[in-house]
Amino acid sequence: MTGVVNSTVNNAVSNSVFIVEQPGMLTLIQDEGRFGAHSLGLSTGGPADPLAFHWANRLCGNELGVSALEVSVGGLVLEANVTTRIAVCGAYMPLTINHREKSLWCSHHVKPGDRIELGFANEGVRAYFAVAGGFDIPTIFGSTSTVVRESMGGLNGGKLQSGDVLPCKEDLNGRCLMLPRGYRPLYGHHAMLRVIPGYQQHSFSRQQQRRFFSHEYFVSAYSDRMGCRLEGAAIRADIGGILSEGICYGAIQIPPDGQPIILMNDRQTIGGYPKLGSVLSLDVAQLAQLKPGSKVSFELITVEEAHNIHHLAASYFEQVKTEPC
Amino acid sequence: MNISVAGENSLMIYFGEETSPVVSARVQHAVHLLEEAFGSVLIDMVPSYASLLVIYDLFRTDIHTIRPQIREVLAGLDQVEVQEGALVELPVYYSLESGPDLQALADRADLGVDDVIQLHQAQEYRVYAIGFAPGFAYLGQVDERIAAPRLSTPRQKVPRGAVGIADRQTAIYPTASPGGWNLIGLCPQPMFDPNADPSMPVQVGDRVRFKGIDRQSFLELGGML
Numbered sequence: 174m175t176g177v178v179n180s181t182v183n184n185a186v187s188n189s190v191f192i193v194e195q196p197g198m199l200t201l202i203q204d205e206g207r208f209g210a211h212s213l214g215l216s217t218g219g220p221a222d223p224l225a226f227h228w229a230n231r232l233c234g235n236e237l238g239v240s241a242l243e244v245s246v247g248g249l250v251l252e253a254n255v256t257t258r259i260a261v262c263g264a265y266m267p268l269t270i271n272h273r274e275k276s277l278w279c280s281h282h283v284k285p286g287d288r289i290e291l292g293f294a295n296e297g298v299r300a301y302f303a304v305a306g307g308f309d310i311p312t313i314f315g316s317t318s319t320v321v322r323e324s325m326g327g328l329n330g331g332k333l334q335s336g337d338v339l340p341c342k343e344d345l346n347g348r349c350l351m352l353p354r355g356y357r358p359l360y361g362h363h364a365m366l367r368v369i370p371g372y373q374q375h376s377f378s379r380q381q382q383r384r385f386f387s388h389e390y391f392v393s394a395y396s397d398r399m400g401c402r403l404e405g406a407a408i409r410a411d412i413g414g415i416l417s418e419g420i421c422y423g424a425i426q427i428p429p430d431g432q433p434i435i436l437m438n439d440r441q442t443i444g445g446y447p448k449l450g451s452v453l454s455l456d457v458a459q460l461a462q463l464k465p466g467s468k469v470s471f472e473l474i475t476v477e478e479a480h481n482i483h484h485l486a487a488s489y490f491e492q493v494k495t496e497p498c
Numbered sequence: 499m500n501i502s503v504a505g506e507n508s509l510m511i512y513f514g515e516e517t518s519p520v521v522s523a524r525v526q527h528a529v530h531l532l533e534e535a536f537g538s539v540l541i542d543m544v545p546s547y548a549s550l551l552v553i554y555d556l557f558r559t560d561i562h563t564i565r566p567q568i569r570e571v572l573a574g575l576d577q578v579e580v581q582e583g584a585l586v587e588l589p590v591y592y593s594l595e596s597g598p599d600l601q602a603l604a605d606r607a608d609l610g611v612d613d614v615i616q617l618h619q620a621q622e623y624r625v626y627a628i629g630f631a632p633g634f635a636y637l638g639q640v641d642e643r644i645a646a647p648r649l650s651t652p653r654q655k656v657p658r659g660a661v662g663i664a665d666r667q668t669a670i671y672p673t674a675s676p677g678g679w680n681l682i683g684l685c686p687q688p689m690f691d692p693n694a695d696p697s698m699p700v701q702v703g704d705r706v707r708f709k710g711i712d713r714q715s716f717l718e719l720g721g722m723l
Contacts, residue, residue, distance in 0.1 A: 211542045211551075212529070213690070213697055214632045313692055323632050324673075325692075371503035372510065416517060417627055417636075419544025419551025421508035443546050443629035451505030476561050479506035483556055 197248030205238030207316035218318030221461035225263030229303035239307025247293035264297025297360030305344035351498035372448035407431025526703025591716035633672030633690025652678030686721030
């Protein structure tokens with residue numbers, strides 16, 4: 174496949190934009206992710222919490238996978254130069270438009286000159302800022318997702334900077350929608366992560382596996398979009414390393430120091446550390462919302478259960494009714 | 499061949515315990531067979547030394563459907579007369595100027611610099627895996643005499659096109675990055691270009707030969723010092 178940059182930017186209406194006044198700690202353009210390029214060594218990128226990302230797009234009336242902003246920790250300030258709708262879903266960052274407080278999980282009208290501010294997260298880590306029709310960003314290898322380590326995607330392969338201009342479309346007649354309160358996720362300080370056993374599971378003794386599943390681990394401050402590092406009871410494999418092989422989303426890698434790493438969106442495509450299995454992707458998204466110091470524990474599920482959980486989650490997402498706001 | 503679970507929507511196919519040209523060629527052949535058989539039901543694949551990670555769309559198939567199907571599609575792969583991967587020749591400017599570890603490598607092996615250069619070109623390599631960074635191809639195996647462990651302190655910046663050796667593997671850095679391989683030369687040909695089709699001159703399973711070029715040819719081919 175080729176990565177030829179495919180620009181969808183409509184220059185005729187390029188004055189429909191948001192201007193980045195302050196980019197915040199780490200704000201990245203993400204769409205659903207970059208698929209089909211693993212064989213070139215490219216990782217997928219994509220939203221670390223797809224559920225919150227999908228809700229932000231849905232509340233703007235978008236296709237679920239169009240380009241939005243992943244705001245980590247907070248601190249984003251934008252100026253609208255367009256009439257449209259926006260929605261912010263995910264970590265609870267105080268949202269204001271022209272200094273007026275606004276709800277998350279709800280779409281809002283904005284007009285030229287409006288100043289949109291996202292404060293720092295009280296709960297959770299990552300929020301998604303979507304705009305009606307999605308941001309108009311050129312794709313590379315079929316995706317706009319930013320993977321900083323690879324200088325891939327986004328506006329120039331990196332995180333947003335002050336002064337960046339984010340093109341989008343005008344939207345004059347759209348309705349604003351909200352996700353009813355009872356359906357909004359909560360982001361706490363603990364998560365139970367469901368694990369599908371696999372990979373080199375048999376290279377860990379039964380005692381080591383029991384140890385892994387019976388201990389709590391802390392989320393390390395050294396976690397990033399490549400992987401979530403955990404601290405706790407060290408796990409030993411019977412083998413040191415393996416011939417490098419493909420790493421899937423959520424893979425539980427055990428390096429020589431025995432501290433598990435859960436591999437996430439920006440993971441390297443291949444690696445040589447033994448792996449115990451993989452965390453259910455829906456739970457990796459939960460993990461992505463945990464602050465350093467939060468606790469996680471693990472429980473085993475079968476791959477069949479994992480499939481069922483996905484089908485139930487997908488139909489639940491479709492059945493939830495949004496309400497006008 | 500052994501197919502085992504990797505994750506909720508991923509299967510790992512192992513073609514052998516160790517890598518070898520035969521195993522690597524099977525991996526490459528399997529990629530083509532699976533692409534043909536499953537199309538977009540497969541979200542992505544990661545071919546490596548002796549394995550292939552297959553990621554499928556769990557809303558369009560399930561483990562009990564796709565696992566036997568994969569087994570069927572790949573049945574007989576062990577018997578198939580495996581096609582040799584394409585042979586790709588890559589130019590390299592070997593010199594003390596472009597290969598800062600060439601002298602140390604020669605001293606370590608008790609060889610002359612010219613012998614190291616000679617031995618690196620004498621081998622036909624196979625692309626065993628692509629990873630670490632976009633376009634980074636792991637090639638094996640280098641002659642035992644010029645095999646060398648990674649540098650104890652990695653360099654902060656290895657230039658784009660640098661040709662390195664680590665243990666019995668050799669590779670070309672597709673972009674400037676930190677790195678700990680022993681550098682012996684520079685290749686002027688881009689190893690990863692998002693705007694080219696294909697983006698890489700090689701894929702897993704291909705064969706590679708290096709051809710020494712002089713300074714002037716290196717510069718003429720677009721190389722930079």
